[in-house]
Amino acid sequence: KNEVEQSPQNLTAQEGEFITINCSYSVGISALHWLQQHPGGGIVSLFMLSSGKKKHGRLIATINIQEKHSSLHITASHPRDSAVYICALNTDKLIFGTGTRLQVFP
Amino acid sequence: EPEVTQTPSHQVTQMGQEVILRCVPISNHLYFYWYRQILGQKVEFLVSFYNNEISEKSEIFDDQFSVERPDGSNFTLKIRSTKLEDSAMYFCASSPTGEGPYGYTFGSGTRLTVV
Numbered sequence: 001k002n003e004v005e006q007s008p009q010n011l012t013a014q015e016g017e018f019i020t021i022n023c024s025y026s027v028g029i030s031a032l033h034w035l036q037q038h039p040g041g042g043i044v045s046l047f048m049l050s051s052g053k054k055k056h057g058r059l060i061a062t063i064n065i066q067e068k069h070s071s072l073h074i075t076a077s078h079p080r081d082s083a084v085y086i087c088a089l090n091t092d093k094l095i096f097g098t099g100t101r102l103q104v105f106p
Numbered sequence: 107e108p109e110v111t112q113t114p115s116h117q118v119t120q121m122g123q124e125v126i127l128r129c130v131p132i133s134n135h136l137y138f139y140w141y142r143q144i145l146g147q148k149v150e151f152l153v154s155f156y157n158n159e160i161s162e163k164s165e166i167f168d169d170q171f172s173v174e175r176p177d178g179s180n181f182t183l184k185i186r187s188t189k190l191e192d193s194a195m196y197f198c199a200s201s202p203t204g205e206g207p208y209g210y211t212f213g214s215g216t217r218l219t220v221v
Binding site for chain 1: 139141143148149150151161162180195197200210214
């Protein structure tokens with residue numbers, strides 16, 4: 001049973017496009033993380049959300065606790081945004097989604 | 107910005123050998139974690155550690171695995187007798203608190219290859 005589902009699994013975009021990655025979950029959480037994993041494997045925390053919306057540069061993350069859904073948006077996408085984006089649920093540990101592989105082409 | 111440091115970045119070991127993966131968490135964080143990611147799969151929780159003891163562990167974390175914080179700064183994961191299926195990227199993370207809207211900081215990972 002998957003407690004967290006991400007969509008799409010793979011996403012290809014042209015530079016400049018607006019990107020949306022979705023995350024749905026089925027358990028109670030205290031917060032939700034959006035993480036970025038580059039090809040080398042390192043994980044970087046982008047956002048941690050417990051309600052509403054957060055913005056950092058071209059990245060925007062939203063969460064709807066009632067609907068158990070979160071989205072990560074990238075505006076004006078760039079090839080350097082190419083990475084795997086992972087949604088992770090904050091309980092007493094992190095429960096990771098399978099990730100969305102994003103490739104942005106020039 | 108404070109970092110979680112993991113060493114080594116890569117480790118190759120023979121099946122049956124013991125390995126120790128090392129992590130230096132952020133100094134004022136209280137909760138420490140190990141996660142692993144088998145190639146092509148999602149990241150999985152292994153163990154959480156608080157107040158010098160394991161607070162939770164997953165089914166993966168069997169008797170082959172152990173963690174300790176030997177000197178108040180390092181946080182180590184030991185795999186006693188490695189198996190081929192232990193090959194993975196191992197991530198250490200730390201957090202100021204165990205739950206609630208506080209962030210995790212991840213190390214850059216140790217890639218373990220068992221041959």
